Amino acid sequence: MSGPAGEARAMLAGMAPALAPERFRFCEGGEGLIPLAWAMVREAEGPSLILPEPLPEGAAPLGPALRRITLEVWSALDGVGLTAAVSGALAARGIACNVVAGARHDHLFVPDGREAEALDVLRALSAEARGGGAAG
Template identity: 50%
Template sequence: MAKAVSDSAQMIARMAPVLDSQDYCFCHVADDHKFHAASVLATFREEEGLTLVLPLAQAQAAGLAGPAFRRITLQVHSALEGVGLTAAVAGALAEGGIACNVVAAFYHDHIFVPSAQARDALSILQRLSAAARR
């Protein structure tokens, strides 16, 4: 894997967003809830309990369904200490009237947007990246 990019302009120019075809759901469960870990995309522990990001179909099957989101993965290996990528992405999507939930993982940032607006969100991010490459 290439070295992590920390320069704001380079992170934006090289983000190469990719839209996941699957719908996901953010769910809340009690800390002691037993859920098959292999089906969980992400977790975050809060004071109120555990947040799970699950494939929507699995969330529905478990009675945990909520709004449907699609994931856009930014392919750039962004540095965890990099400044500006999240702000640029969230700002561009906000200008387009699109809500986003950002999850930063070790290699990539993952942007969750309402499923109905996913293609518009992808287009916005592609334009943002193209503008940064000029």
């Protein structure tokens, strides 16, 4: 693709979900941990960090271990519908999903142990958008 997909069907059809090998945790921690973070969000309470396991000293985990699934489609920043469709399909199966968007790709953090099921849901959703079957 030469540019980003912005239409919902095109984004879903081309999402090509890919699982990262690492486990991650959302954590709080000092500014010194920022260089170790996969991603960081500045919040009023301090930096929220997404750190790979094993966690460095000083990182305070705020929840369970998560797995990262990257949607390989280059989704337009003003595209509408991808996050809603993906989170809705996962929610229908009772799979929690935290979404972090980059300039090109969306990254889904799902509970460790549910990543295979999440991938199945996402692949079915993508196949449905391509006209190849119903999403489960």
